[in-house]
Amino acid sequence: MQLLRDKIISEGKVLNNAILKVDSFLNHQIDPKLMKAMGEEFARRFEGEKIDKILTIEASGIAVAVMTGLALDVPVVFARKKKSAATNEDTYTAQVYSFTKAEKNNVTVSKRFIKPGENILIIDDFLANGQAALGLAEIVKQAGCKAVGIGIVIEKTFQPGAQKLAEAGYRVESLVRIASFDNNQVHFV
Amino acid sequence: MQLLRDKIISEGKVLNNAILKVDSFLNHQIDPKLMKAMGEEFARRFEGEKIDKILTIEASGIAVAVMTGLALDVPVVFARKKKSAATNEDTYTAQVYSFTKAEKNNVTVSKRFIKPGENILIIDDFLANGQAALGLAEIVKQAGCKAVGIGIVIEKTFQPGAQKLAEAGYRVESLVRIASFDNNQVHFV
Numbered sequence: 001m002q003l004l005r006d007k008i009i010s011e012g013k014v015l016n017n018a019i020l021k022v023d024s025f026l027n028h029q030i031d032p033k034l035m036k037a038m039g040e041e042f043a044r045r046f047e048g049e050k051i052d053k054i055l056t057i058e059a060s061g062i063a064v065a066v067m068t069g070l071a072l073d074v075p076v077v078f079a080r081k082k083k084s085a086a087t088n089e090d091t092y093t094a095q096v097y098s099f100t101k102a103e104k105n106n107v108t109v110s111k112r113f114i115k116p117g118e119n120i121l122i123i124d125d126f127l128a129n130g131q132a133a134l135g136l137a138e139i140v141k142q143a144g145c146k147a148v149g150i151g152i153v154i155e156k157t158f159q160p161g162a163q164k165l166a167e168a169g170y171r172v173e174s175l176v177r178i179a180s181f182d183n184n185q186v187h188f189v
Numbered sequence: 190m191q192l193l194r195d196k197i198i199s200e201g202k203v204l205n206n207a208i209l210k211v212d213s214f215l216n217h218q219i220d221p222k223l224m225k226a227m228g229e230e231f232a233r234r235f236e237g238e239k240i241d242k243i244l245t246i247e248a249s250g251i252a253v254a255v256m257t258g259l260a261l262d263v264p265v266v267f268a269r270k271k272k273s274a275a276t277n278e279d280t281y282t283a284q285v286y287s288f289t290k291a292e293k294n295n296v297t298v299s300k301r302f303i304k305p306g307e308n309i310l311i312i313d314d315f316l317a318n319g320q321a322a323l324g325l326a327e328i329v330k331q332a333g334c335k336a337v338g339i340g341i342v343i344e345k346t347f348q349p350g351a352q353k354l355a356e357a358g359y360r361v362e363s364l365v366r367i368a369s370f371d372n373n374q375v376h377f378v
Contacts, residue, residue, distance in 0.1 A: 029302040030251075030265040032258035058248035059267065062219075063255045069221035076219040078248065113218040 027060035039067025116144035130161025216249035228256025305333035319350025
């Protein structure tokens with residue numbers, strides 16, 4: 001997606017060989033028009049699929065997921081991150097390890113909002129080690145639903161997430177794919 | 190706002206005399222079309238005001254804030270909640286006490302995203318005791334900016350938040366105002 005590539009080139013900051021900072025338009029400050037364009041692009045890519053609901057994770061997945069939900073005319077559910085491992089019979093729970101923050105979180109979704117048999121599109125901002133996406137996919141499975149696909153804003157192809165998701169049989173659609181940050185520059189696939 | 194009233198009546202759940210659960214369309218599952226309508230309504234209410242940026246707080250403020258940003262064509266910044274009191278010279282920080290969760294959070298915003306002299310519209314989902322809104326207003330003040338107003342999705346008029354904000358000189362625009370939950374029913378103002 002050219003609009004997103006241009007934004008990453010003009011505003012993204014490569015912090016080291018694995019981390020790209022995009023907090024000026026994606027995960028602290030948000031560019032609403034870009035979110036809308038990205039939501040419409042996800043809707044285009046998954047055209048023809050039956051989608052009942054979108055599942056994302058707080059907080060930085062929400063903006064793009066809501067724009068995708070608007071484009072597809074379906075509700076959006078955001079999974080909540082919890083420190084505590086306390087499980088609850090009213091929620092689906094999966095464990096997600098964040099390499100960036102070096103901490104484990106439980107992500108939970110109320111059983112009232114994902115019903116058995118639904119077709120779910122998972123949306124998230126980054127795909128690196130695949131932990132968040134796998135956690136959301138695990139919740140979809142627990143609920144007896146089908147993950148129609150996984151829409152990712154920025155995929156880092158040099159980290160193992162995309163391959164793990166492909167091996168598990170998921171269709172992944174990334175708006176941009178980054179091959180490396182060599183010489184502190186973004187090299188797209 | 191009639192659309193929101195109808196949604197509260199059909200889907201809101203009164204848990205006790207102070208708590209309304211609206212997680213089927215606002216703060217866990219999200220109704221994208223309703224968010225868009227609410228964003229446009231905030232844009233209409235603050236028409237004529239110079240607004241450079243919208244400030245909200247993660248996670249449930251993000252969806253409606255982004256739709257407001259889309260309607261007004263301005264960026265959105267969401268403040269982050271942090272447990273730790275560690276301050277940082279790169280961020281503005283305010284302390285926010287949540288009566289619902291009975292816990293103190295620090296909310297922070299990077300100094301890169303609010304610049305002195307900007308006109309900021311604050312958006313949040315609920316106004317009860319006013320803690321979150323006052324925290325965001327405190328950050329706006331720290332940044333040397335002006336809070337043009339505070340847009341609230343659901344105001345509970347029987348709690349002291351709105352009065353505190355009015356006394357502090359802020360213009361508050363609430364999409365619906367609730368006078369009480371007597372007899373487990375929602376009574377609008």
